[in-house]
Amino acid sequence: xxxxxxxxxLLEQFLEPFKDKDPAWxxxxxxxxxxxxxxxxKLKRGDVIFxxxxxxxxxxxxxxxxxxxxxxxxxxxxxTKFMCRQNCGLPVCNLCGKKKQHKADCDLFRxxxxxxxxxxxxxxxxxxxxxxxxxxxKEHRDLLYCLQATLDNNHRTEVRNAxxxxxxxxxxxxxxxxxxxxxxxxxxxxxxxxxxxxxxNQEFFYRALFPLFALLNHDCVPNSYYTFDEKTNNxxxxxxxxxxxxxxxxxxxxxxxxxxxxxxLFLKMKKTFTCKCERCSDPTEKGTFISAIYCRDTNCxxxxxxxxxxxxxxxxxxxxxxxxxxxxxxxxxxxLAAGAINAKTNSKSLKTLIQYLKxxxxxxxxxxxxxxxxxxxxxxxxxxxxxxxxxxxxVGTKAQFCQDILDIMDKLGLGxxxxxxxxxxxxxx
Numbered sequence: 419x420x421x422x423x424x425x426x427x428l429l430e431q432f433l434e435p436f437k438d439k440d441p442a443w444x445x446x447x448x449x450x451x452x453x454x455x456x457x458x459x460k461l462k463r464g465d466v467i468f469x470x471x472x473x474x475x476x477x478x479x480x481x482x483x484x485x486x487x488x489x490x491x492x493x494x495x496x497x498t499k500f501m502c503r504q505n506c507g508l509p510v511c512n513l514c515g516k517k518k519q520h521k522a523d524c525d526l527f528r529x530x531x532x533x534x535x536x537x538x539x540x541x542x543x544x545x546x547x548x549x550x551x552x553x554x555x556k557e558h559r560d561l562l563y564c565l566q567a568t569l570d571n572n573h574r575t576e577v578r579n580a581x582x583x584x585x586x587x588x589x590x591x592x593x594x595x596x597x598x599x600x601x602x603x604x605x606x607x608x609x610x611x612x613x614x615x616x617x618x619n620q621e622f623f624y625r626a627l628f629p630l631f632a633l634l635n636h637d638c639v640p641n642s643y644y645t646f647d648e649k650t651n652n653x654x655x656x657x658x659x660x661x662x663x664x665x666x667x668x669x670x671x672x673x674x675x676x677x678x679x680x681x682x683l684f685l686k687m688k689k690t691f692t693c694k695c696e697r698c699s700d701p702t703e704k705g706t707f708i709s710a711i712y713c714r715d716t717n718c719x720x721x722x723x724x725x726x727x728x729x730x731x732x733x734x735x736x737x738x739x740x741x742x743x744x745x746x747x748x749x750x751x752x753x754l755a756a757g758a759i760n761a762k763t764n765s766k767s768l769k770t771l772i773q774y775l776k777x778x779x780x781x782x783x784x785x786x787x788x789x790x791x792x793x794x795x796x797x798x799x800x801x802x803x804x805x806x807x808x809x810x811x812x813v814g815t816k817a818q819f820c821q822d823i824l825d826i827m828d829k830l831g832l833g834x835x836x837x838x839x840x841x842x843x844x845x846x847x
Contacts (some may be wrong), residue, residue, distance in 0.1 A: 422446050422453050428561040429630050436469050443468050443630070443667065450635040451691060452566070454666045461661040463833050467642060468630055470653040473558060474600060475626040476547025478610055486537035489523065489546055492515035492624060492651075500538075507532030507542045507583075511610060522553050531585040545580040547625045551600040559596065565632050568690070576601050591625040600627075607632035622646060628653050637668035638681060638687070643835040644669070657835035670806050673825070674837060675791045677709035678724055679732065686812075697830065701725070702737075707786045708831045711751055715741050721784060722748070739768035755783040759793050768800055772815055786826055793818040800842055813847075820845035 421446040442461060448454030460681060461467060477487055486500045488511040500509045506527040511518050526549060551562060575643040577597045581587040588594065608627045631653055644655045671689055672681045678698065685693050697703050701723040710721040713736040720738025762771045775793055783790060801816045820841045827838060
């Protein structure tokens with residue numbers, strides 16, 4: 419593990435533009451995993467813990483994305499003639515084409531000679547975020563190497579694929595190592611174009627690495643949340659609850675309403691660790707029963723929950739009659755319920771879906787089950803855009819569904835967050 423003191427020194431230097439003389443955070447040794455970020459004083463709910471800015475940032479540029487976005491200011495450009503005239507293979511607006519950032523990008527990519535510089539290529543544009551590590555000051559690159567990186571058999575694939583798009587791609591091992599390291603760190607700690615609000619995310623349309631935030635460890639009920647400044651793309655991290663001095667600041671790597679088993683599988687497969695937080699240690703998930711199903715005994719009205727938390731394929735026990743159900747039996751029941759609800763969710767009639775959730779679902783799946791929560795969130799999102807075919811009674815439905823989910827959040831102990839703000843706004847409309 420890299421020394422927390424050295425990490426702090428590099429972070430303080432990097433974040434010097436914010437001129438925070440009395441930071442509310444410090445880097446220390448974590449009981450969760452490796453290093454962590456801790457409060458230096460007592461914080462109240464809603465207090466700003468820290469501000470962070472991207473060490474690396476660039477367009478996400480996935481294959482399905484629109485590629486006519488300026489690589490400096492990220493503004494959408496006209497559909498035609500948006501490529502740099504200097505043949506670097508990057509989209510750029512007329513104003514940013516004269517800026518220092520684009521000149522550095524342009525000089526670098528032109529020296530590599532893109533095979534088709536006048537055609538927008540998602541592989542080339544996506545590489546920009548990684549390639550910018552080559553032009554970083556030494557202390558910024560040192561900070562990059564301080565961050566956790568997943569070095570597996572796939573982390574070199576992106577750079578190898580990008581090399582095929584240039585005639586003179588570098589072969590120097592040091593340059594390739596810097597880019598491969600940047601890929602590995604971004605995969606482990608970075609942001610990559612997300613608008614999934616169920617993970618408590620604010621929409622973020624770029625690929626970026628925020629170094630201080632990258633040190634935050636995971637908790638399924640985090641004590642912080644983040645938003646972004648749209649003008650600067652800087653991150654603002656706030657306390658979601660009151661936090662005592664010396665407490666580790668946590669974030670969540672998973673969706674807020676994913677069930678126990680699915681969370682553990684995701685964290686194990688994607689993040690290579692097993693979560694042992696308070697929520698994961700409680701089969702009822704703090705009394706929310708997000709993972710619960712009805713007992714398989716038709717004469718029992720109890721709820722069945724995972725027998726042992728933290729296991730990939732646990733059996734389930736009924737809390738009332740104690741009947742045991744195998745993982746296979748539970749998965750089948752859960753899949754049938756999810757399939758039935760998803761069929762209605764994908765139907766054109768929102769009114770049909772609402773009636774199904776209110777009248778049919780309670781007979782075969784608990785109202786707090788994560789599948790039902792996801793369906794309610796979709797109803798709320800669709801009603802936020804239009805009443806569709808539901809009429810004025812849908813206003814009350816939206817308010818009720820918002821309250822249902824807010825109640826679950828309260829039981830979990832989730833304080834302020836992007837999701838809470840969203841639901842409270844929609845409920846009030």
